[in-house]
Amino acid sequence: MSYRRLASPLHAARAGAGCAYCLALACAALLADHPIELGAVAVAIAGAGLAAGVGRELRRAALFALPLAVAITVVNALVARDGLTVLVRLGQLPVLGHTDVTLEATVYGAVLGLRALALILCGALYTAAVDPDEVLRLFRRVSFRSALTATLATRMVPVLVRDARRLGDAQRCRPGRPPSRVALIRAASTGVLDRALDVAAALEVRGYGSAHRPPRATRPWSRHDVAFAAAAAAILVLSIASRVAGVAPFHAYPSLHAPAGLGVLGLGVALIACALGPFADRRGIGR
Amino acid sequence: MSVLSIERLSYSYPGAARSALRDVSLELSAGELVVLAGASGSGKSTLLRAISGLVPHFHGGEITGRLVVAGLDTRAHGPSELAFAVGTLFQDPETQVVMGTVRAELAFPLENRGESAPAIARGVEETALALGIGHLLDRSTNELSGGELQRVALGAALAGRPALVVLDEPTSQLDPVAGDELISLLRRLNEDADTTIVLAEHRLERCLPAADRVIAMIDGEIGCDAAPPEFLRWAASGAPELQTPGARLLAGVGLRPAVGVKPARAALRELGLLPSPPEAPEPGEATAGGPAPGRSARGRRRRRRDSGPAPALALRSVWHELPDGPAILRACSLELAPGEHVALMGRNGAGKSTLMRHAAGLMRPTRGKVHSAGRVALLLQNPTDYLVHETVAAEASSRSLATVGLSDPAFAPRNPRDLSGGERQRLALAIVLDDPEDPPAVVCLDEPTRGMDRRRKGELAELLAAMPAAVLVATHDPEFVASFADRVVLLADGAPIADGPAAEILSGGTYFATETARILGGAGGALQPEQGIAVLDTTLRAEVIAG
Numbered sequence: 077m078s079y080r081r082l083a084s085p086l087h088a089a090r091a092g093a094g095c096a097y098c099l100a101l102a103c104a105a106l107l108a109d110h111p112i113e114l115g116a117v118a119v120a121i122a123g124a125g126l127a128a129g130v131g132r133e134l135r136r137a138a139l140f141a142l143p144l145a146v147a148i149t150v151v152n153a154l155v156a157r158d159g160l161t162v163l164v165r166l167g168q169l170p171v172l173g174h175t176d177v178t179l180e181a182t183v184y185g186a187v188l189g190l191r192a193l194a195l196i197l198c199g200a201l202y203t204a205a206v207d208p209d210e211v212l213r214l215f216r217r218v219s220f221r222s223a224l225t226a227t228l229a230t231r232m233v234p235v236l237v238r239d240a241r242r243l244g245d246a247q248r249c250r251p252g253r254p255p256s257r258v259a260l261i262r263a264a265s266t267g268v269l270d271r272a273l274d275v276a277a278a279l280e281v282r283g284y285g286s287a288h289r290p291p292r293a294t295r296p297w298s299r300h301d302v303a304f305a306a307a308a309a310a311i312l313v314l315s316i317a318s319r320v321a322g323v324a325p326f327h328a329y330p331s332l333h334a335p336a337g338l339g340v341l342g343l344g345v346a347l348i349a350c351a352l353g354p355f356a357d358r359r360g361i362g363r
Numbered sequence: 364m365s366v367l368s369i370e371r372l373s374y375s376y377p378g379a380a381r382s383a384l385r386d387v388s389l390e391l392s393a394g395e396l397v398v399l400a401g402a403s404g405s406g407k408s409t410l411l412r413a414i415s416g417l418v419p420h421f422h423g424g425e426i427t428g429r430l431v432v433a434g435l436d437t438r439a440h441g442p443s444e445l446a447f448a449v450g451t452l453f454q455d456p457e458t459q460v461v462m463g464t465v466r467a468e469l470a471f472p473l474e475n476r477g478e479s480a481p482a483i484a485r486g487v488e489e490t491a492l493a494l495g496i497g498h499l500l501d502r503s504t505n506e507l508s509g510g511e512l513q514r515v516a517l518g519a520a521l522a523g524r525p526a527l528v529v530l531d532e533p534t535s536q537l538d539p540v541a542g543d544e545l546i547s548l549l550r551r552l553n554e555d556a557d558t559t560i561v562l563a564e565h566r567l568e569r570c571l572p573a574a575d576r577v578i579a580m581i582d583g584e585i586g587c588d589a590a591p592p593e594f595l596r597w598a599a600s601g602a603p604e605l606q607t608p609g610a611r612l613l614a615g616v617g618l619r620p621a622v623g624v625k626p627a628r629a630a631l632r633e634l635g636l637l638p639s640p641p642e643a644p645e646p647g648e649a650t651a652g653g654p655a656p657g658r659s660a661r662g663r664r665r666r667r668r669d670s671g672p673a674p675a676l677a678l679r680s681v682w683h684e685l686p687d688g689p690a691i692l693r694a695c696s697l698e699l700a701p702g703e704h705v706a707l708m709g710r711n712g713a714g715k716s717t718l719m720r721h722a723a724g725l726m727r728p729t730r731g732k733v734h735s736a737g738r739v740a741l742l743l744q745n746p747t748d749y750l751v752h753e754t755v756a757a758e759a760s761s762r763s764l765a766t767v768g769l770s771d772p773a774f775a776p777r778n779p780r781d782l783s784g785g786e787r788q789r790l791a792l793a794i795v796l797d798d799p800e801d802p803p804a805v806v807c808l809d810e811p812t813r814g815m816d817r818r819r820k821g822e823l824a825e826l827l828a829a830m831p832a833a834v835l836v837a838t839h840d841p842e843f844v845a846s847f848a849d850r851v852v853l854l855a856d857g858a859p860i861a862d863g864p865a866a867e868i869l870s871g872g873t874y875f876a877t878e879t880a881r882i883l884g885g886a887g888g889a890l891q892p893e894q895g896i897a898v899l900d901t902t903l904r905a906e907v908i909a910g
Binding site: 078079080081132207208209210213227228230234235242243245246247248249250251252255259260262263266267271274275276277278279280281282283284285286289290292294 | 791
């Protein structure tokens with residue numbers, strides 16, 4: 077999964093605004109406890125991915141995240157000793173001891189799993205829709221060499237993946253017994269070191285060794301920059317304010333308490349509206 | 364005004380037994396376009412690395428003498444400081460492009476110089492326009508083709524408007540069209556901006572017409588430093604392996620060498636030696652290298668199927684369609700008879716490598732079938748990928764090593780990665796051939812001549828010619844094709860567009876034609892200088908008889 081410039085409002089927004097937007101969604105996922113609020117955040121992230129044209133990337137991330145979410149739910153249901161509503165009595169189990177599966181532990185596990193899903197989707201949205209070079213340029217004024225190292229790592233991952241695929245293909249072309257894993261690891265490591273040397277030489281001849289701090293680029297704020305920055309601020313304010321005001325109360329133990337009143341429903345709708353609002357304006361999104 | 368001044372420069376890599384550069388002295392003026400010629404290992408790359416300051420600052424080693432670039436002495440200034448004056452482009456663009464997008468890549472050297480934001484924006488824009496890559500500016504560098512990546516790397520080298528640009532075999536991974544475009548681009552930059560360019564190349568016939576001067580390296584020393592016509596005259600006796608095919612052709616009929624196709628034709632025409640071009644075909648008649656794919660190629664294949672033995676390799680309507688992407692192969696059909704030597708040509712991205720992978724079973728067609736009469740040995744583009752053991756002897760059996768000419772006992776204990784490029788290529792070939800119980804029915808080689816000098820290409824052609832198996836070679840090098848292939852298949856957009864004898868396909872076009880064929884206009888189907896000389900001899904004899 078990597079960034080590709082698409083014609084979408086999120087891609088058209090400056091990296092700072094895109095970062096803030098994704099960060100706000102991640103914070104909302106971390107601050108939310110109520111399943112409805114958390115579900116709304118997950119829906120907002122998925123909707124943003126679809127609206128940004130990176131639905132396939134998010135689907136791929138979801139294929140990894142969903143089993144993880146299910147695993148978290150199952151593990152919590154099996155290991156948590158709290159909760160009053162027993163669903164299943166499993167009796168004495170090896171390692172786990174006496175195990176009762178309770179409704180509260182299962183729901184709490186599902187909330188944790190949903191949060192993990194939302195955070196992974198949020199990471200996927202950021203990776204696919206926010207220009208990493210522009211993000212790193214923001215940080216290069218603070219720590220130039222660290223930011224460049226991060227850029228190189230990002231750039232080299234697909235290069236090394238291709239190298240690994242080539243090495244694998246070459247080994248499949250060898251007749252007879254395949255070489256040992258140790259030999260392959262040694263060959264792969266040598267290849268990586270060769271690549272590193274080549275890249276280091278390229279950096280030298282591009283003047284990296286005597287690099288100056290990059291200048292501050294001044295760029296007028298576009299409608300999309302403003303919209304996503306405002307959406308980020310609104311999502312953060314909503315999440316923090318609802319937590320402080322107790323709009324979406326939730327506690328799992330000892331017995332489940334998750335009222336689905338108008339307040340929490342309104343909060344969910346507001347979060348989704350704030351997250352998807354900036355996508356309504358599609359003027360000037362191409363390049 | 365001198366842009367580069369080298370005085371008695373000698374250099375040895377750390378731990379090397381012999382010097383890579385010996386007593387090199389030269390001066391380059393502003394606006395010169397210099398071609399650096401020489402066999403592999405002659406010191407071309409080392410000289411370029413010395414000019415860019417990587418030697419000795421990056422590689423270490425021992426250096427004597429003096430090298431001054433745009434007033435900066437390389438003893439006191441490292442490559443990063445020299446980067447303001449020297450733009451450098453190496454062979455492999457993959458490791459020279461370090462940023463995620465093309466725009467960021469072009470901006471990187473300017474940012475390193477501490478340019479202001481408006482100056483960076485302008486520099487990026489101007490470089491992109493000059494190189495014709497404006498449409499790529501917002502593309503991710505991971506999505507670019509080899510040719511596009513090479514242009515972007517060149518853009519990064521030129522973005523700071525350096526006084527001197529050094530390029531190490533920049534066309535070795537490009538198809539003939541992209542290679543010619545790059546040379547034209549360099550000539551234009553040289554003329555428009557007065558940029559001095561030093562270009563190391565093996566395919567001299569491609570770049571000599573654009574050059575003002577040629578410097579030939581022999582064993583780390585300058586063997587010749589002259590204008591292209593004088594260089595060719597020197598090469599005739601001093602370094603025959605550096606002669607262009609055109610120069611060999613003219614020398615064969617007692618003429619002075621000419622630089623490029625047009626002067627060579629003029630020289631032959633002046634003496635009345637230029638044979639008439641083949642007559643234009645009647646409507647409906649197949650042309651040489653033209654629409655052979657249609658009825659004639661199918662007819663040929665049918666005849667081969669009807670009359671000959673079972674094919675060594677047969678691809679029948681093979682499609683390779685990427686999920687959510689384009690079709691790389693489109694109903695591609697191809698047959699190789701046992702022992703037949705076939706060259707597969709076409710632009711970068713035409714589907715040559717994919718076809719080879721299907722032939723060897725590394726990929727499965729999304730539609731269509733692949734049959735082979737036995738094992739298909741495939742040598743991929745990078746021979747180093749095959750080398751996983753500590754010694755040459757551990758990589759392949761002695762019998763297989765002997766087949767590829769590595770039977771000398773001195774090779775056995777050496778680390779495969781310490782071998783030269785040509786030796787590594789042969790060792791990788793030994794590895795894929797190495798199964799005495801199951802000898803390959805087909806041997807496929809993907810771009811085996813990248814970065815090889817003429818002598819090594821000749822050795823490889825001899826090796827392939829001696830192989831009993833059917834041979835399929837994907838290459839961009841028409842001169843190499845002429846030396847080994849019976850038949851040429853031209854691939855475009857995932858399907859063969861021409862399929863016929865080498866003499867027919869390689870003598871009928873411009874980009875996929877040898878220099879001899881282009882000079883003679885395809886007369887007599889001559890592809891190599893020796894064949895051309897025979898055609899010219901016949902013309903001469905006919906004129907004598909007529910006169």
